[in-house]
Amino acid sequence: MVATGHRLKTKYPKKHNHYGFRDFFQFDPQVGTITDWMDNRNVLASEDFIIGLVAGLEEEVGDASAAIMYTIGCEWGLKDAACFSQWFEAEFDRSIRQTNLMFLLETWWWPFTSQGWGRWEVDMGDRKQGFMFINLFDSAVARTLGDVGKPVCYIYAGLFAGFFTELVRKRLSCIEIQCYSMGETYCKFLLGGQERIDAAAFWLNEGATAGDIERRLQAGDQP
């Protein structure tokens, strides 16, 4: 099969607002492929696929499925950071390290939004204390699984951990401290060093809410 480049991108390589459905994806019915703006091959996955993936993994490995999904996300984030760095530089003619951080992060997430992974909001208010929060709206995993009473977006937590680890070149971890699948209106992730993530996991296990965890971290509490 011969891979063909994204035609609109080939014509307008510097078009930045290319995240609309018809611009971002190129459907090629002749060869049966969907290519995105970054020339990556995409496949459409149904909610049944997500349910099958999560339920199948749980059946195979039990509680370890959460760690596996997190690890998959982490590897994905690490690789995606390298890929992102290349296309960002090609599109904006500058390195990812010479640009406004919030602009960089929005630019990283937009392809995910186009692909249906949900919208996000980054809260960098506590960055100087060594942690930050990410709010995720319309998580593909949580929206599919519905209210199951526990966090389910491990692949996202891994994705954020992997990407930000590569971005800041320092090992970071991530935990989902509030999830649409717990009956909340959106998902909330905490990103930071392992110690803080372990503390948040402990408090979460003790029944703390995302708000409690946020306050304790800001106050410098430890379990």
Next chain:
Amino acid sequence: MLSRLRHLQVETEGRYATDEELKFILDYVHSFRLRRDTYIRLQAAESDIVKEVQERLQAKHPELLRSGTNDLTTKWQRDTQRVLKLTALALLLDDATTLREVFLYWFQTIMKAFKAQTSCDVTYLTMQEVIKKRFTITEASLICPLLELNRTLLGCP
């Protein structure tokens, strides 16, 4: 218009469209001459409109065109011209939905990233005043709702 045609295609699957469902096409046809003429006038006046908005901003809100010691004028001009071109296209095609989906939702996050919401709020409010001064009431009634859409989405905190 294009969004509504796509919607019509979906809604009328397996049946004929009703007169009521086709009314928007007739409305568009009737409004096309005005849309085309306004589009051409906007194209011709683009640089003058941007210049006048810039002068008003410079007079009343000079801080919006600076960030510390950085002069943001060139960047502001580039952004404003881009928004105006896409606004003119949305006017020509009567398609605010596409303007939102292919541009404004993305640009909103970029403006937030650069903390430029106040600048957008003032820019597209001022631009409506400039348009009302330079265009007829009928022409302005086509352009200003789109500029208000820009202001609402790009200027929201």
